[in-house]
Amino acid sequence: MTDEQGPAASAATGRDAAAELAASGALDELFARIDAGQVQMTGTDGLIPGLIKAALERGLQAELSDHLGYDRGAPEASMFDNSRNGSTPKTLATQVGPVDLDTPRDRQGTFTPQLVPKGARRLDGLDAMIVSLYAGGMTLRDIAHHLHATVGTELSYETISKIVDEIGEEVLAWQRRPLEALYPVIYLDAIVVKVRDGGHVVNKAAHLAVGVDMDGVKHVLGIWVQTTEGAKFWASVCADLANRGIRDVLIVCCDGLTGLPEAIEATWSAATVQTCVVHLIRASMRFVGYGDRKAVAAALRPIYAAADVAAAQAALEAFEDLWGGKYPHxxxxxxxxxxxxxxxxxxxxxxxxxIYTTNAIESLNYQLRKIIKNRGHFPNDTAVVKLLWLAICTIEDKRAREREKERGRPADQRKAPGRLVEGQIVTNWKKALAQLAIAYPDRINPHL
Structure with a gap:
């Protein structure tokens, strides 16, 4: 059985066992007590915490028996130097409420439980729940209140903060991971976040870079919070990407970011910096009246749909003659x-x-904005990167689960969304790559 099959098979076995018990009538009395309100499912005295307590204590006793070399009450117990020595009470925080455990001890103090290690105060599932809530946009204090209100688990702000901080190394490893030597296309776009800076809360731009590799697969290359203006910031971003292995970039598609062209040219001298055409259209129509928007949009199309620069220049002059007086902007x-x-x-x-648009990364940013809109502000830049990285993982994982549910269905019955950005394949990439190979043969061919 593969690792991927294991958890699913285990879960199915558990469901089958529960279904068999329910069908046999063995749980009828319990169901009746639940319906009557005599038994609660979660919370301090809940049924599920009680089951967890019984299962964990049974497992701990089994571990101790294995450690001592004999079972409880075995007649040969006196032949062994070590023996049981009561238990130590401990409260374990879980996803379904606090669980009071009696952890068994041995007289020599050599027993080290693995099921619930010494010093552990939470089940792993609770940590995963906290990280998931944080990735969904909840603040640390919101999470503490949510856990208390829903499952009765009391965790301090400091404890929850520590749990979330433990993923910092994973985020750092992702941000520092090696990259491919060539990315034919890189998209850059930003999301505005509020970050505490000293005694003030200021707006900062969190820039995301999405690279398309030689197979046409998109990857989020990194997240950088803009701490300085213009060229200095972009020089640090380009240096980071180059230090992680990128030796060449053919085209960088962005939205007229100040200082980026100079930083790109200083790092990858042959790269082309391309303004996102969709951003350009939006910017040019910012002050166009609602009644004229369709006509202006139609008049702009000949510019960006032109066959060459000369045709585009002629189309721009025609647009100026038609609309320049009313909309000079x-x-x-x-x-x-x-x-x-x-x-x-x-x-x-x-x-x-x-390359005409950064829409792929804009779609990602739209989802990220929904997650952070209720947060207020971040305590520092590191917290911004951490949450955005977690949010990207959560978005893609959710979509993957939805696709998994529909696996095996006919194509016309599948409604689950595809990948948002990470791992998505560019449409008609083979044709685009063939054109890139013609335009940049010396730079593309060594990587084919």
């Missing part, structure tokens, strides 16, 4: 971004569809 937006927009026009349609 729309025209100035395109002219200001022209140098970083025009590289897009040199690529064929298959490749344009890959």
């Amino acid at each position: 729309a025209v100035s937006t395109w002219r200001a971004a022209w140098e970083r927009f025009t590289p897009f026009l040199a690529f064929p349609p298959e490749l344009r569809r890959v």
Whole structure:
């Protein structure tokens, strides 16, 4: 049996055993007492904590018997040097409420339980629940209140903080993991977060980078909270990516980030920085009246759908003649971004569809905003990175579970969403890669 099959098989066995007991009528009296309110399911005196207590204490006694070399009450007990010596009370916090355990002891003090280690005050499942609640956007104090209100478990702010902090090393390892030597395309976008800085709460930009590898698979490369302005910040980001193994990037698609082109050129001299066309369209229509939006959007299309730079320039001049008087901001937006927009026009349609927008990462940011909107502010930059990383993992795991439930169904009956970003494959990537190989043969071919 594989590791992947094991937990599922165990869970199925447990469900089958419960179903068999219920079908046999052995639980009818218990169900009646539950229906009458005489037995609670969770909480200090709940049925489930009681079952956990019985199971753990039975397991601990079995461990002690194995340690001593004989079972409780065995006639040969007197032949052994070590023996049982009562028990020590301990309260264990769990997902279903506190469980009061009697942990057995031995006279020589050499017994070290594995099921519930010495010093342990929580079941592993509770830690996972706390991390999951944190990843869902709850603050530490909210989690403490939630656990008390729902399962009656009392945990201090400091304890919950320590549990969450334990994943810090995992986050750090992810942020420092080695990367591929070449990413044909990297998307950059940001989400605004509130972070405490000294005695003030300030807005900071948490930038996410998503790279497309040679197989067309997207990966979140890292998260960086902007602590300095412009070129200095982006120089540190590029240095981090280069130090982790990226030797070349063909195209970086972003939203006119100050200082990024200079930092890119200093790190990967041959890389092209491409302004996201969708961002450019949105920016140019920011002050367009509602009644004119459809007409203006239609008039902009010939610019970014042009066959080449000359055709795009002619389309922009035509747009200016038609709408420049009423909406000068729309025209100035395109002219200001022209140098970083025009590289897009040199690529064929298959490749344009890959690089014209950062929508993939924007979709991720939309989900992240929903998670952090009720948090107020973060205590520091590290907390921002930690939560965003956890949230990305949670989003992808949730989608994976939904897909797993629908496995085996006909395609027209599957409604579960695909991957949001991490692990997603770019549509028609093979055609796009073929175009990249033509445009950049010396840089692409060594990696094919």
